Amino acid sequence: MSDESVRVRYAPSPTGYPHIGNIRTALFNWLFARHAGGKFIVRIEDTDQSRKVDGALESILNSLRWIRVDWDEGPEVGGDYGPYFQSERRDLYQKYAQQLLEGGHAYKCYCSAERLDRMRAEMAERKESMRSYDRHCRELNERERVELEAGGTSPVIRFKMPLAGQTTFNDLIRGDITFDNNELDDLVLLKSDGYPxxxxxxxxxxxxxxxxxxxxxxxxxxxxxRHVLLYRAFDWEPPLFAHLPMILGPDKSKLSKRHGAASLIEYRDMGYLPEAMMNYLALLGWALDDKTEIFSQEELIRHFSIRRISKTAAIFNKDKLDWMNGVYIRNVVIEAPAAKVDSEAYTPVITTDLIQQLMEFLDKHLPHEVNRPISREYVEQIWPLIRERITTLREVADNFDFFFIDELVYETDLLLDKKLTTDTVVTALKAALQSLTDLSADWDRIGRDAEKLAEDAQLLEEVLRPLAAGLGLKAGELFKLLRVAVTGSTAAPPLFQTMAALGRVRCMKRIRAALGKLELV
RNA sequence: GGCGCAUUCGUCUAGCGGUUUAGGACACCUCCCUCUCAAGGAGGAGAUCACGGGUUCGAAUCCCGUAUGCGCUACCA
Incomplete structure (x- = not known):
């Protein structure tokens, strides 16, 4: 289905950091446009001067850029239908407000905020069905108008809503929807400050x-x-409407800061991948079928359709995002093989430099004592060991710092075992130390590639596994001691590969440090 | 209060009148694999399809009511 005439827009107002719901709306519009081969436009709705927030525009644009939603027209790129900031189009709105005024579809209202407040308070007191405006100025006569005009208050322009009848419109997701016109009030079109x-x-x-x-x-x-009625007053054909289900917090209320991370950018900073984020967001309110979960960007574009958008609000589920991010991290295909593009297998595809992203997290979050710059070659070596064990990039600096820091900090108790005496532990560590010393000097060669690393790991296993038997220990018991000594933790990547990556010097130093700790017991 | 929208496992969802003993995924539990942790594999538990009436030979699927949730009810978007 290709329709180049399709033009959709994402119209945020720069009042803060866009949250997940905002960006999901942008994403759906973008997917729809890309699917149809149409245009995706970003328009900034900055008509409320009092709510404007510094930096909000940049954060909106950065959020879009991060998940790789690009726009054909809008800020920074321009376009044939600009300007794309509403604050720069005030003449246009004034002109059309005027047109409505002249056509008898609108009127000037001189009511003060105080009068409006009083009116609403009285209505509430009388438990009348709330109406936001009592249409006081709708039927002013000429003399009253002149008087108010002379009073110096700058009026607002209100829409003259039809008093009777019904308005029905079709929503692409929900079908026909009807409202009684008498439920609709005379909304303000142009504010007294001249903004629409x-x-x-x-x-x-x-x-x-x-x-x-x-x-x-x-x-x-x-x-x-109200919008449909406005189109009618102008005698314009309205566009098609599709109202997207909302995204709720775990307590089923509108997503906000109270729910922890709400703004999209926070997820970037927590180490989620943009590709995984797009994939997850696309599935919040949309599904292809009863089984497909992992979609590349191209697949999302190819399959997206309004017809498959769901009607019900969705709760943002961080557990599932974590899982999906993990899927991307460990199954990623850095470049999509050309042959796979048309296959039925859905494979996570990452077009960005994953290692580079990881390097940035490491640089930012690893302790200061770790020398910078961090070696990319080294990170690439240990990557296979950590990728299966993380859900976000940020975790690497926290859980795998032993690959980078010099001095391990851990409780001596971790080395002790209920079944083993301290002497046994000391003896075992000393024996292991001796074995490493005896090992071929080849181990620890500079510039090890993956193949050499695997060889080293195998070599270590060949030496250390028999050692356990010689000491009268189960292999697992010895390995646990070494694991703690070498990583400071009882949970780590496979021992020998970890030791190979760490290198002989560091391993021996750490085993000696462990022995030192035990002497103090 | 009024109006509107919605209602399938805890969560995201498939389902668009019979193929359904309601399918998948996350989370949870068990087992396997295993040097720990993960990952992976195999199972399991988990939804009287909000409730009550209809329509129909037959309803999660269509209609009506009720309840609940959410949204709107600004010179905010």
Whole structure:
């Protein structure tokens, strides 16, 4: 299905860091556009001067860039339908507000905030069905208007909502939806500071940016009849609507800071991969079938369709994200083999430099005493040992620091075992130390490649496994001692490969350190 | 309060009138593999399809009510 005329937009307002729900909306729009071969536009809705937040624009753009959602028109790239900041299109909105005024579809309202507050308070007290505005200024006569105008208050322009009838529109996800017009109030189109409200601006912009499909969060559903009526007042054909299910926190409420990480960028900083994030987000409210979970970006684009978007709000499930990130980390194919593109096997594909990303985390989170720059060659060597044991890149610096630091810090108790006497432990470690000393000097050669590393590991096993028997220990018992001595932990990658990667000098030094600790017992 | 939308395992979901003893995934449990931890493999437990009425030979699937949840109800988006 290719339709180059498709034009969709992501229209965030720069009021803070975009959270997962915002970016999921952007993603769905983007997937839809890319699938259709249409255009994806980013438009900044900065019409509320008081809510503007410094740095928000950059964080929106950075979030999109991070998960690799690119835009055809918008900030930084421009386009034929700009400007793409609503604050730069005020003349347009004023012109069309004026047109509505002249056509009898809108009116000026001089009510003060105080009067509005009072009115609402009274309504609430009388338990009347809440209406946001009592239409006080809708039927002013000429004399009253002149008087108010002379009073110097700058008016807002309100839409003259039809008082009767119904408005029905079709939602691509939910079907036909009908509202009674008398439920709709005379919303403000143009604020007294000359800026438009969302309602006016989004209609005018979607019209002039030739937007064909409006895909936005569910919370906009109730505003849609007002928008449809506005289109009608202008005598414009409305675009197609699709209201996306919301993403909720674990307590089923709207996602916010209270739920821990809410902004997308925080996930980048925690060590999630953008490819995994896109994959996970795509599955929040959309599914291809009853089994496929792992999709490359290309596969997502190829299969995405509005028809398969679900109606119900989804709860963000970090456990599943963790799992998926792990799948990407350990199964990643750095470059998609050409032959696989059309195959039915869904394979995680990462187009970015994973090791480079890891290097950045290590540089940032490893203790200061670790020398910089960290060797990429070394990281590539140990990568196979850690990739199966992490769910995020950030964890490497925390759980595998023994690959990098000099002095291991751990409780001496870890070396002791209920079944073994301290003497036995000391004897075993000394014997192991001797074995390593006796080992061929080849071990520890500089510039070891993966093959050499495997050889070293095998060599170590050939020496150390028989040693256990000689000491009257089970292999596992000896290995545990060495593991603690060499990594400072009872849980680590396979012993011999770890020792091979660490190198003879460090291993022997650490075993001596362990013996030193035991002497103090 | 009013209006709107939604309601399948704890969570994400498949299902679009009979192929369903409701399928998959995450998480959980057991076993296998194993030098630990993971990963992987094999199993298991887990959903009276919110509830109540219809329609139909037959309903998770269609209709109506109720309940619950969420959203909107600003000179915010």
């Amino acid at each position: 409200t969302y309602h006016l601006a989004n209609i005018v912009d979607d019209r002039f940016m030739k937007i064909t499909h409006v895909m936005r969060a569910d919370e906009w559903l109730s505003s849609t009849p």
